[in-house]
Amino acid sequence: MNKSEIKVISVLERVGGFASAQQLHQLLLRGGESIGLTSVYRALQSLVDDKIVDQLRKDDGEAIYRLCGEAHHHHLVCKSCGSTVEIEGSALEKWAKAMAEEHGYREVGHLAEVFGICPKC
């Protein structure tokens, strides 16, 4: 655990969710830290290898990261105004796990989001 990794973990804690390498780098600089983008990438890769950080891809292919410990949850998003509600996902978790086991997949994760028009809109 070197200095860069500690800095990256601390900014991930502050963020409390997903962020890209470039966002994290900017946040660190703005927070007064001195760190190169290369080191941010290296630290993130190492933390992912050590399973301290989760990595996944946005639709545009950019990688986003979050601390593994962050509470896992899902959103109900309004297609019109963008307001979001955190929703309970135990049924979904069971489904994802069952589907993965049924096909022999390991190291399982999932993404799920529900869209609609909220009552206000």
Next chain:
Amino acid sequence: MNKSEIKVISVLERVGGFASAQQLHQLLLRGGESIGLTSVYRALQSLVDDKIVDQLRKDDGEAIYRLCGEAHHHHLVCKSCGSTVEIEGSALEKWAKAMAEEHGYREVGHLAEVFGICPKC
């Protein structure tokens, strides 16, 4: 539906699964077709917009594509090799509907994807 899109659809039919833009381009050239890489990308983007083709991302961020059946379904995707299985989603459908109703949302849709490491990898 222009010539490029037709060529891309036909090669996707031949492939019968996921392939990257570059792979599809190579396959088309080897098959004797004359088409530029730019047109392959353009055709794929257009087909994705029209929901004729599914696009997703491998772990390394590269986009892979395949023809999409009309029926609504979900995927179990291997994070490592990109192989996918179509999975049964009735439990998920119920969950999404219940969550939306609980919060008074209308015109509900959802996105869900399960990922892991397949038995082969």
Next chain:
DNA sequence: AGCACAAATGAAAATGATTTTCATTTTCGT
């Protein structure tokens, strides 16, 4: 402290997929 060697750092260059530009070609309606 002084020295040697390994690890860490980051600027700059390289990589590679994807997108954009733009000049040329093809298609289509009149």
Next chain:
DNA sequence: ACGAAAATGAAAATCATTTTCATTTGTGCT
């Protein structure tokens, strides 16, 4: 056939990420 609009693709641009490599920092030993 003529002109406008769409399609095409080569080359350049973009952009996240990785690699290189020279420099700095940390660590153990004398």
